[in-house]
Amino acid sequence: MKKKILLFALLGGFMLSTTACSSDDSNSGTEQVEVPNTLKDDYFNIEGATFNAGSIESGTAEAIAEINVNNFIINGGKAIMTVSSTAQLQSIHIGLKGHDGYYDVKTSNENLTRNGLYSYEVILDFSQDLILDIVGLELVGYITDGTRTILYFRELQVIPAGTGELQISLSWDREDDVDLHLVKRNVDRIYYGSRQLHNADGEKIAELDIDSNPACRIDGIKNENIYFDRLEDGVYSIYVDLYSKCEVSGSAGSKYIVNVMYNGTSIRLSDHMIGKFDDTDPGSGNNESRHVLIGSFSVVNGSFSSVVEEEATTRTLDTFGLSKKMIYTK
Structure with missing residues (x-):
């Protein structure tokens, strides 16, 4: 690619x-x-x-x-x-x-x-x-x-949300179940079904500390957040998924915005950091082929190194060599 x-x-x-x-x-x-x-x-x-x-x-x-x-x-x-x-x-x-x-x-x-x-x-x-x-x-x-x-x-x-060296956050505007996913290529992912990322020594390096409206159990928070205690080398990709449209049929689709903060500075990964789900989209139920790719970045020698520009806005789990067993149903 x-x-x-x-x-x-x-x-x-x-x-x-x-x-x-x-x-x-x-x-x-x-x-x-x-x-x-x-x-x-x-x-x-x-x-x-x-x-x-x-x-x-x-x-x-x-x-x-x-x-x-x-x-x-x-x-x-x-x-x-x-x-x-x-x-x-x-x-x-x-x-x-x-x-x-x-x-x-x-x-x-x-x-x-x-x-x-x-x-x-x-x-x-x-x-x-x-x-x-x-x-x-x-x-x-x-x-x-x-x-x-x-x-x-x-x-x-x-x-209150964790910040750390790197913070990735998602906010949306309607009472839907929208999920934030972070994939470390060929290794692992953080999302509602696996809320922590560990290194080879088993130490936690990142965590999803805020998860909102799970399975349409509405809490009204409409924010999700991932933060890193420290960065591990690799290529990471951020996805947003409309798991389920919880509001009544005919209501507008959720608008969402993603923010990436590295050492206190906001980083723009792509033109897809602000978006809106289609009004008729009922949600994917965590169908990976319908996840929206927000952007990708690399970490080299423990530091944020570069933005990786992808050719498409969506990727499947197979693209990153991840097992289908990682799909978790709420």
Whole structure:
């Protein structure tokens, strides 16, 4: 199988940075002065957004119909927030209740929903050092006619997750059973049926410490997490599987996002780290041929070395020389 190896030194080019400025006016043409981002390191970041000092200014319009985001988050994880509005928005301001500063998110990814609402997606990136029990988000929409919405609030409960040298996390937005799999090529895998990875000496090197909605026993957490105590040489591949669609027939398919953190830095493995299962997909029941390949990477001399670019987005167990006996039914 043909592969291309992308050197780890180039990974910085994958990262999306957050600009900081002091202006709180979305339409301001004045010179912007860089200010420290007081939310990124300890709380959360928003990729591609601008960080502003000060407090969010609200208005009187009640235009936002729904804010859909996972009620549970993990440190080091990401979450997809979908904001639906009756009016067209030019930007969304998002801050943390009780803290100075907020993010100005330009609405470049607008969609119209089936019921005629404007829909916008925002990616929330939570710090590995997040120590809050509850993250209280504040949100205001800037409407294209120059008016602002009222101030909206969402509270997200934090589930502590292991981080280690390498952290791989999965979050999704509906009450379905979605699973995170990590395969060490020709050796072993971590998933709900085998939650730890050991080296040749029998020592644990990695663990799946959060597993959610198993066999549609709904817990509402909708996050899964794998962390490494230390890295072992080899080639690893990350998969996501819709084991079962637990919601009623006709409901939308789950949107999901995967995050990979190496020594505190988010790594982009491929263009498949954000996705959505088809609305009509009932789930695979752990059918390996329907697992979604998120991306692959290699570890050399105990360090994250490179991203391995695969030619296809799905692989079977046979591709990695793994026995069919590893298929575990919930």
